Amino acid sequence: MTATPAGSVNLLEELSGEAERLFNRHLEAPRLWFPHEQIDWGSGEDFKEKPWEATDYELSDGVRSAIYTNLLTEDNLPYYTESIMGHAPKDHPLNAWTRQWTMEENKHSMVMRDWVHISRCINPTLLEEGRVVQMSTGMVPQFTNLADLISYVSMQERATQIAHRNTASKLPKEDKQGRNVLALIAGDETKHYMFYRDLTKAAFDLDPSTMMEAVNRQVEHFAMPGVGIPNFTKHAVRIAKEGIYGVQQFLQDVVTPVLELWDVEHLEGLSAEAEKARIALFEMIDKLKAAVERTAQKAAAQAAAATA
Ligand SMILES: [Fe+2]
Ligand SMILES: [Fe+2]
Numbered sequence: 634m635t636a637t638p639a640g641s642v643n644l645l646e647e648l649s650g651e652a653e654r655l656f657n658r659h660l661e662a663p664r665l666w667f668p669h670e671q672i673d674w675g676s677g678e679d680f681k682e683k684p685w686e687a688t689d690y691e692l693s694d695g696v697r698s699a700i701y702t703n704l705l706t707e708d709n710l711p712y713y714t715e716s717i718m719g720h721a722p723k724d725h726p727l728n729a730w731t732r733q734w735t736m737e738e739n740k741h742s743m744v745m746r747d748w749v750h751i752s753r754c755i756n757p758t759l760l761e762e763g764r765v766v767q768m769s770t771g772m773v774p775q776f777t778n779l780a781d782l783i784s785y786v787s788m789q790e791r792a793t794q795i796a797h798r799n800t801a802s803k804l805p806k807e808d809k810q811g812r813n814v815l816a817l818i819a820g821d822e823t824k825h826y827m828f829y830r831d832l833t834k835a836a837f838d839l840d841p842s843t844m845m846e847a848v849n850r851q852v853e854h855f856a857m858p859g860v861g862i863p864n865f866t867k868h869a870v871r872i873a874k875e876g877i878y879g880v881q882q883f884l885q886d887v888v889t890p891v892l893e894l895w896d897v898e899h900l901e902g903l904s905a906e907a908e909k910a911r912i913a914l915f916e917m918i919d920k921l922k923a924a925v926e927r928t929a930q931k932a933a934a935q936a937a938a939a940t941a
Contacts, residue, residue, distance in 0.1 A: 641840070642839050642840040642843070644779050644780060644836055644839060644840060644843070645720070645721060645725065645727075645779055647839050648727075648779075648832060648835060648836060648839070649725060649726055649727075651831075651832060651835040652725070652726040652727045652730060652832060653726035655730075655827075655828050655831055655832055656726050656729060656730045656733070656828070658828075659730075659733070659824055659827075659828055660733070662824070664817070664820055664821065664824065666817050668740055668743045668744035668747060669747075671744055671747075671748070671810065671813060671814050671817065672744070672747045672748060672751055672810065672814075673751065673810050674751065676751055676752075677750065677751040678753075680750075680757065685753055685756055685757055685758070687756075689753035690752055690753050690754040690755075690808075691805075692754060692755075692804075693803075693875060694871050695803075695871040695872055695874055695875025695877060696800060696803045696804070696875060696877070697754070697755050698867075698868035698869075698871040698872050698875075699796065699799075699800040699803075699868075699871075699872045699875065699877045699878070700745075700749065700754060700755050700800060701755055701759070701760060701763065701862075701868060702857075702859045702862055702865065702868045702869070702872065703745070703793075703796055703797060703800060704742060704745045704746060704749065704760065705760075705763050705764060705767050705859065705862050706793070706857075706858045706859045706862075707738060707741040707742035707745060707818075708742045708764050708767065708768065709767055709768065709771070709772075709773060709858070709859075709861070710735065710738050710739055710742065711768075711771075712771045712772070712773040713738075713773050713858075714731065714735045715773075716773050716774065716775055716776070717731050717734075717782065717786070718731055720776070720779050720782055721779075730828065734825060734828075737821050737825070738821075738825075740821075741818045741821065744814050744817070744818070745814060745815075745818065746760075748810060748811055748814045751810070752808060752810065752811055754804075754808075754811065762863075763862055763863050766861070766862070766863050767859075767861050767862050767863070770861040771861070772860055772861030773858065773861075774858075778847070779836075780836060780840075780843050780844055780846075780847035781847045781850060781851055783829055783832055783833045783836060784833055784844070784847045784848045784850075784851040785851045785855070786829045787826065787829040787830045787832075787833045787891055788851065788852070788855055788887050788888070788891060789855075789857075789858060790822050790825040790826035790829055790830075791822075791826045791830070791886070791887045791890070791891065792855075792857055792878065792882075792883065792886075792887050793822045793858075794819050794822035794823050794826055795878060795882050795886045795887065796857070796872075796877060796878040796882075797815045797816075797818045797819040797822060798815070798816070798819040799876070799877040799878060799882070800815055800877055801815035801816055801819065803875065803877065830891060830894060833848075833891075833895060834894060834895055837895050837896075837897075837900070841900045841901075841902060841903055841907065842902075842903050842904040842906070842907035843907075844895075845897065845900060845903055845907040845908075845910050845911055845914075846906060846907050846910045848892075848895070848897065848910075848914065849910035849911070849913055849914040849917075850910075852888060852914060852917065852918075853913075853914075853917060855883065855887075857869065857878065880921060880924060880925055880928075881925045881928070881929075883921075884918070884921050884922065884925055888918065888921075892914075892918075897911065897914070898915075
């Protein structure tokens with residue numbers, strides 16, 4: 634097989650049919666749910682009569698940080714939509730998909746906030762102050778081309794699914810409402826992931842060299858959405874320590890499955906630049922694996938010392 638010169642394919646045009654097929658597949662497998670039906674409204678209390686206190690809902694700092702950053706990320710949707718919309722003309726199936734996606738993502742912040750206010754699981758004042766800062770900044774990743782965009786969004790949807798799923802698993806068993814809300818959101822994220830993951834797979838079939846270079850860039854610079862959130866680093870550290878989302882999950886639950894699905898290891902016909910990108914990617918993954926291993930060993934040693 635001869636090498637495909639990167640960029641020789643018009644991905645936007647060539648992916649039009651596949652984007653339409655995947656969009657229809659998404660619509661044919663609806664997960665219809667209504668935000669208002671997920672909330673036990675009678676269990677709420679008036680914040681004016683009973684101001685929020687941490688003891689209203691006992692949770693570790695890591696789980697509170699996860700709820701806070703996950704919800705603020707959903708709130709930041711307008712800027713994601715703006716960032717994505719510019720990559721396809723109005724009549725392209727990718728644009729129709731983005732409108733559907735925006736509609737579904739918008740529901741996530743609505744239902745999460747309803748649950749947060751009813752359950753009192755995190756401080757509502759802190760949440761609103763965070764929303765004001767985050768949305769005044771409007772920081773979201775920007776992409777210069779479609780290859781980088783779909784590579785990133787595939788991983789981001791998967792990462793978001795994992796973060797919501799793992800947060801749900803850390804809630805008290807008796808909070809069935811919260812577990813249900815986060816499970817519904819994680820289910821939507823799974824469907825979003827499937828759309829972008831399979832679109833990216835089709836792009837790999839069309840132009841492996843361009844996609845290889847794009848994926849290498851996006852894995853290298855990947856950060857969970859939310860860098861504009863106040864104290865984001867502090868929250869990210871807490872969330873990782875809690876085992877909800879960190880380098881370990883990024884490696885095992887995000888990077889590994891997508892690279893396997895795109896069959897990155899066995900791609901043929903790569904340009905010299907793309908081959909370099911593939912080598913760099915696997916070197917980076919080895920470094921991440923070593924970092925995860927070191928952290929696990931340190932945690933095990935600390936646990937052993939604590940019980941000695
Ligand atoms: Fe979402
Ligand atoms: Fe999503």
